[in-house]
Amino acid sequence: MKVIDSLMPRPGLRVLITAGANGIGLTMAQAFLEVGARVHACDIDTQALAALPEGISHTVADVSREADVDRLFQDAAAMGGLDVVINNAGIAGPTAGIEEIDEDAWTRTIDINLNGQYRVAHRAVPLLRESQGVLINMSSVAGRLGLAYRTPYAASKWAIVGLTKSLASELGTAGVRVNAILPGIVRGPRIERVIADRAAKCGLSYAEMEKEYLSGVSMKRMVEPTDIAAMALFLSAPAGANISGQALSVCANVESL
Known part of the structure; x- marks a missing residue:
């Protein structure tokens, strides 16, 4: 195989993406579809799921609910197996000092972001x-x-890196590769909400807070959802065959937050 050919996933991959109807998840779903994969996505946003491009099957599912995840895998079984699974579902959680965060908000963030990946x-x-x-x-x-x-x-998100490295060690002899992608400041509605909430917390304008966020990025720019999708494609391609157990930042070099 030529090196250039190894950079693309093989056609026909069976791909499951959680939270695949919006944002980064949707961009990844579209990217895999474009290279000939069979894609199944889940999300809690029923309208976004209904608007998915033709060729992406879907399930309404909340990864914080065991029964929903069971149903997701029952639906995905129609593909006859899975080659790539992307644990993408997550929420921003509260923006507050630790003494202001109630247990319900803490538990919900951990339950979706970490327990959902489990x-x-x-x-x-x-x-x-x-x-x-x-x-x-x-x-x-x-x-x-x-x-x-x-x-x-x-x-x-720190815990997800530990989960990733542990699973890579556990599953390496079975030929299963496990990696984490660490997006930086990704352009889109989600980061706009995060910046707005942080600005309100710190008593700054949105423009001031956005400038502060980018001040910690050496390239002084946001990354695009397509940058994250490109990394997911690479990790799923033959060129990524010996990459496992890695926490790969796609962030324009974020040095501080």
Whole structure:
């Protein structure tokens, strides 16, 4: 195989993406569809699921609910197995000091961001063993840096890196590769809400807070959802065959948050 050919996933991959109807998840779903994959997505947004491009099957599912995840895998079974599973579902969680965060807000963030990834991996790994497939867990640069006023989010994203490295060690002999992608400041509505909430907390304007966010990025720019999708494609391609157990930042070099 030529090196250039190894950069693209093989056609016909069976791909499952959680939270695949909006934002980064949707961009990844579209990217895999474009290279000839069969894609199944879940989301809690029924309208967004109904608007998915033709060729992407879907399930309404909340990864914080065990019964929903069971139903997701029942629906995805129509593909006859799985080659790539992307654990993308997550929420921003509260923006507040630790003394202001109530237990319900903390628990919900951990339950979706971390426990949801466990629930998906728990069901996906037997299928990935059969295909010698790929598990991609979405973390964040907040999984390698501290993030004031976002402690539940950061704690969950650090934990995902630990989950990833542990599963890579556990599953390596089965030929299953496990990696984490750590997006930086990704352009889109989600980061706009995060910046607005942080600005309100710190008594700054949106423009001031956006400038502060980018001040910690050496390239002084946001990344695009397509940058994250490109990394997911690469990790699922032959060129990524010996990449496992890695926490890969796609962030324009975020040095502080």
